[in-house]
Amino acid sequence: SKTAVIIGASHAGVNCAFALRKEGFEGKIQLIESTSFLPYHRPPLSKSFLSEDKDIADYCLKSAEAYEEAEVELLLGRRVLHIDSQNHEVHLEGNHSIHYDHLVLATGASAVIPALPGMTVGEGIFPLRSAEDTLAIKSFINAKSQLEVVVLGGGYIGLEMAASLRKMGHQIALLEREKRILARVAAAETSSFFTALHQESGVKIHTGQNITNIEHLHDGRYQLDSDTGDSFVADMVIVGVGISPNTALAQNIGLTIENGILVDAHCETSTPDIFAIGDCASFIHQPSAKIIRLESVQNAVDQAKIAATNIMGNPQTYDSIPWFWSDQYETKLQIAGLNHGYDQVVHRIEKEQPQKQAVWYFKEGKLLAVDAINHAKAYVLGTRYLKEARQLHPDELANPEIPLSK
Ligand code: FAD
Numbered sequence: 266s267k268t269a270v271i272i273g274a275s276h277a278g279v280n281c282a283f284a285l286r287k288e289g290f291e292g293k294i295q296l297i298e299s300t301s302f303l304p305y306h307r308p309p310l311s312k313s314f315l316s317e318d319k320d321i322a323d324y325c326l327k328s329a330e331a332y333e334e335a336e337v338e339l340l341l342g343r344r345v346l347h348i349d350s351q352n353h354e355v356h357l358e359g360n361h362s363i364h365y366d367h368l369v370l371a372t373g374a375s376a377v378i379p380a381l382p383g384m385t386v387g388e389g390i391f392p393l394r395s396a397e398d399t400l401a402i403k404s405f406i407n408a409k410s411q412l413e414v415v416v417l418g419g420g421y422i423g424l425e426m427a428a429s430l431r432k433m434g435h436q437i438a439l440l441e442r443e444k445r446i447l448a449r450v451a452a453a454e455t456s457s458f459f460t461a462l463h464q465e466s467g468v469k470i471h472t473g474q475n476i477t478n479i480e481h482l483h484d485g486r487y488q489l490d491s492d493t494g495d496s497f498v499a500d501m502v503i504v505g506v507g508i509s510p511n512t513a514l515a516q517n518i519g520l521t522i523e524n525g526i527l528v529d530a531h532c533e534t535s536t537p538d539i540f541a542i543g544d545c546a547s548f549i550h551q552p553s554a555k556i557i558r559l560e561s562v563q564n565a566v567d568q569a570k571i572a573a574t575n576i577m578g579n580p581q582t583y584d585s586i587p588w589f590w591s592d593q594y595e596t597k598l599q600i601a602g603l604n605h606g607y608d609q610v611v612h613r614i615e616k617e618q619p620q621k622q623a624v625w626y627f628k629e630g631k632l633l634a635v636d637a638i639n640h641a642k643a644y645v646l647g648t649r650y651l652k653e654a655r656q657l658h659p660d661e662l663a664n665p666e667i668p669l670s671k
Pocket of ligand 1 (some may be wrong): 272273274275276277278297298299300307308309310311343344345346356371372373374393394422511514542543544545547559560561562563565588589590591592
């Protein structure tokens with residue numbers, strides 16, 4: 266029988282292994298992961314796993330028994346060094362190789378560490394991508410109250426880190442290079458909401474700050490110098506400036522790379538029988554005809570299923586409505602759709618419930634996406650309208666006198 270090998274055991278890889286079994290794959294499934302923890306949910310790393318007294322085992326994706334029952338061979342602490350696509354083999358650390366008939370790349374992404382003088386990860390400077398990173402941060406903090414923390418980057422990870430650390434009692438300065446936080450991913454209305462939320466919670470937000478140098482001071486603290494001439498001093502620095510896809514294995518065997526391992530609508534790469542899914546994969550987004558790469562649990566899980574069905578010879582195409590969430594303090598943001606190329610925004614604040622808001626994105630009158638803030642109904646409605654490609658009238662939507670359900 267055939268062997269399916271999956272490289273990377275996180276949201277994408279684990280879901281693909283189980284989807285293969287569900288689809289009736291009868292051969293061997295080997296799931297190879299370079300790190301050692303039982304695969305876990307990543308979103309809590311910046312949320313409850315950081316701020317609460319929890320164990321990483323509380324967040325496992327599947328129990329150890331579930332892998333046994335499904336006969337998914339989980340090889341933890343084993344890194345794939347290279348792929349031999351001619352001979353259908355993957356080579357692991359320790360001179361070990363494994364044959365595959367079907368190969369799935371689910372290698373994810375790694376935190377970007379800006380190449381700045383003084384940017385040495387470890388000691389008091391931490392990225393946040395893995396459980397090891399959160400554990401390192403927790404151990405650095407180790408019950409110290411009132412640390413001064415600089416968070417570099419005002420994207421979702423940076424904001425969640427700021428919220429969690431603030432809740433734990435630390436002093437936070439969040440530094441963003443752009444003129445506003447969330448500039449890359451959201452409209453100004455959403456940025457303003459989250460700026461106010463953080464400022465009301467006591468986080469200092471400094472925009473337009475491009476850090477050019479970090480100095481480790483004699484007292485163990487860090488000084489960050491901006492090209493504006495401003496300096497910021499902190500006990501701990503969190504680096505949240507983005508991620509880059511892990512494409513080296515794919516690149517070495519000549520797969521097409523375009524901001525990720527480029528796949529078709531079946532999640533197949535430029536080489537037959539090699540699939541790529543999750544944060545490492547890029548694809549053509551049909552509505553915009555642009556190559557995109559999504560960094561979300563939804564995308565990892567949905568692509569995992571698509572790859573599995575295609576491996577089983579049952580061709581299905583990926584056309585999910587993207588969704589994403591972020592939790593900061595008591596605020597829940599849910600995003601449906603993709604706002605790329607929007608030309609109109611409707612910001613709706615519910616009457617007498619100003620904490621309930623939604624930012625709706627349109628292009629040429631057509632709904633693209635919604636940022637629903639504490640607003641499950643807007644999220645559900647947005648998802649439904651996107652799925653059914655139904656017309657939503659921006660003018661009516663903008664009128665808070667008209668109930669959303671109408
Ligand atoms: P990854 O989770 O990156 O996993 C890839 C795995 O491959 C890793 O475990 C890696 O060790 C392994 N690997 C790589 N190379 C090799 C190799 N050569 N050999 C063996 N193993 C290898 N998404 C949301 O939708 N909502 C959220 O609220 C949210 N919050 C997040 C908070 C944090 C702190 C982080 C870090 C991410 C968050 N995300 C969130 C994003 C989400 O976690 C990712 O989209 C998701 O983890 C992608 O899954 P993946 O399996 O594609 O990649």
